[in-house]
Amino acid sequence: MVIGLDCAAPWLVLDRWLDELPAIRELTQRGVHGVLRSCDPPITVPAWSVMTSSRSPGSLGFYGFRNRKDRSYDRLSLADSRAVRLPRVWDLLSLRDRPVIVLGVPQTYPVSRVNGVMVSCFLTPDVETSDYTYPPELRDEIEALVGRYMIDVPDFRTDDKDRLLADLEEMTAKRFRLAEQLLETRPWDMFFMVEMGTDRIHHGFWRYFDRDHRLYEPDNPYEGAMLAYYRALDAKIASLLRHADDETAILVVSDHGVQRMDGGICVNEWLMREGYLVLKEQPSEPTRLSPEMIDWPRTTAWGEGGYYSRVFLNVEGREPEGLVPQADYERVRDELKQQLEALGDENGAPIGTVAHKPEDLYSEQRGIAPDLLVYFGDLAWRSVGGVGTGTIHVFENDTGPDDANHAPEGMYLLAAPGVSAGTGAERDIRDIAPTILELLDEPVPAEMEGRSLLS
Numbered sequence: 001m002v003i004g005l006d007c008a009a010p011w012l013v014l015d016r017w018l019d020e021l022p023a024i025r026e027l028t029q030r031g032v033h034g035v036l037r038s039c040d041p042p043i044t045v046p047a048w049s050v051m052t053s054s055r056s057p058g059s060l061g062f063y064g065f066r067n068r069k070d071r072s073y074d075r076l077s078l079a080d081s082r083a084v085r086l087p088r089v090w091d092l093l094s095l096r097d098r099p100v101i102v103l104g105v106p107q108t109y110p111v112s113r114v115n116g117v118m119v120s121c122f123l124t125p126d127v128e129t130s131d132y133t134y135p136p137e138l139r140d141e142i143e144a145l146v147g148r149y150m151i152d153v154p155d156f157r158t159d160d161k162d163r164l165l166a167d168l169e170e171m172t173a174k175r176f177r178l179a180e181q182l183l184e185t186r187p188w189d190m191f192f193m194v195e196m197g198t199d200r201i202h203h204g205f206w207r208y209f210d211r212d213h214r215l216y217e218p219d220n221p222y223e224g225a226m227l228a229y230y231r232a233l234d235a236k237i238a239s240l241l242r243h244a245d246d247e248t249a250i251l252v253v254s255d256h257g258v259q260r261m262d263g264g265i266c267v268n269e270w271l272m273r274e275g276y277l278v279l280k281e282q283p284s285e286p287t288r289l290s291p292e293m294i295d296w297p298r299t300t301a302w303g304e305g306g307y308y309s310r311v312f313l314n315v316e317g318r319e320p321e322g323l324v325p326q327a328d329y330e331r332v333r334d335e336l337k338q339q340l341e342a343l344g345d346e347n348g349a350p351i352g353t354v355a356h357k358p359e360d361l362y363s364e365q366r367g368i369a370p371d372l373l374v375y376f377g378d379l380a381w382r383s384v385g386g387v388g389t390g391t392i393h394v395f396e397n398d399t400g401p402d403d404a405n406h407a408p409e410g411m412y413l414l415a416a417p418g419v420s421a422g423t424g425a426e427r428d429i430r431d432i433a434p435t436i437l438e439l440l441d442e443p444v445p446a447e448m449e450g451r452s453l454l455s
């Protein structure tokens with residue numbers, strides 16, 4: 001029984017709040033637990049697929065939700081389930097006729113055929129019109145049980161915090177209600193669910209909770225909102241655990257952790273200032289950067305927004321109107337890396353930006369990896385892709401208020417027969433799929449990159 005909590009941080013769940021969360025605490029008293037190091041980048045897509053396939057983003061061939069389809073400037077593809085070409089743990093178990101329940105795991109939309117049931121994830125366009133279940137008729141059963149099912153909360157980057165809280169409560173209640181229904185009515189050797197509410201509440205409420213956040217105000221009305229959500233969640237987990245017996249292995253895992261967000265870096269504004277990026281015309285107001293705005297023959301590099309920045313070089317013979325000669329590629333990339341890493345906050349103070357070269361992160365690179373994966377302030381700052389802000393540092397996010405970014409330290413907790421309790425070593429997110437297979441006495445494919453938590 002795998003309970004995935006998107007964005008749950010070990011320092012909160014397994015430490016600071018542990019005494020407030022009796023179901024989790026009870027599991028820690030009989031299981032091994034610790035830090036689960038996420039992949040690079042530590043982001044929902046690709047992290048859950050890395051966990052469930054035990055393959056790195058380079059092997060999977062996607063480096064975030066949006067990826068370049070080819071070397072053209074304008075073709076992006078969205079990494080939904082169709083981008084995942086390697087088997088995930090439910091695919092392997094289905095082939096072995098082991099019954100599975102898969103509920104809400106990111107990158108399961110569109111749903112695939114499994115030996116059991118699947119309910120898709122936050123990438124589902126619309127529950128009214130999208131086929132979000134396998135088999136299709138499961139949808140009627142869900143709607144009879146909970147009414148309109150909530151895959152995700154709409155618009156989590158909102159100023160309407162009361163609405164967001166109400167939606168989170170409703171979504172999580174419906175998901176766990178459905179989880180219990182499936183556990184009761186379906187055979188299962190593996191149950192794997194992911195709750196997204198933990199991630200959404202971090203992004204929506206971090207400023208009210210974290211005293212070090214720039215926008216924190218003492219005694220604000222939402223100070224306890226995150227903890228209250230987690231306590232309600234813990235009660236739902238307690239109820240779920242009643243469907244497990246003494247022989248059931250329980251895993252509580254997250255895909256990455258969380259940290260406060262200090263602000264945003266307008267990566268393309270910076271690239272323009274340094275002469276790497278040239279536009280045909282200077283926008284007078286904040287504008288989304290689109291390929292037709294760029295003067296390509298004079299452009300060396302451009303970047304994308306998001307929790308981290310994907311920076312691409314415009315290389316001669318590789319991109320349609322490439323400028324950087326192949327022979328200069330490494331020199332230009334090193335110079336860019338060095339300059340990005342030296343970029344400070346709005347006062348010039350160092351923030352600890354790291355610009356990774358993909359070959360340092362991945363032993364193989366399928367698809368099109370960025371030339372640099374840039375973690376501004378080691379992810380304490382997000383990347384803003386828009387131009388026309390007239391400034392490098394911004395404190396209002398371009399996609400709505402968002403107070404938190406991801407941290408590489410996720411969590412694991414394994415309570416299973418024969419596992420002794422205590423704090424365990426830091427483990428890798430790729431270790432989860434081999435653990436599940438070993439617990440079910442199934443062979444672990446040689447291509448898997450992790451090793452079982454039991455070993």
Ligand SMILES: [Zn+2]
Nearest residue numbers: 006007044255
């Ligand atoms: Zn996530």
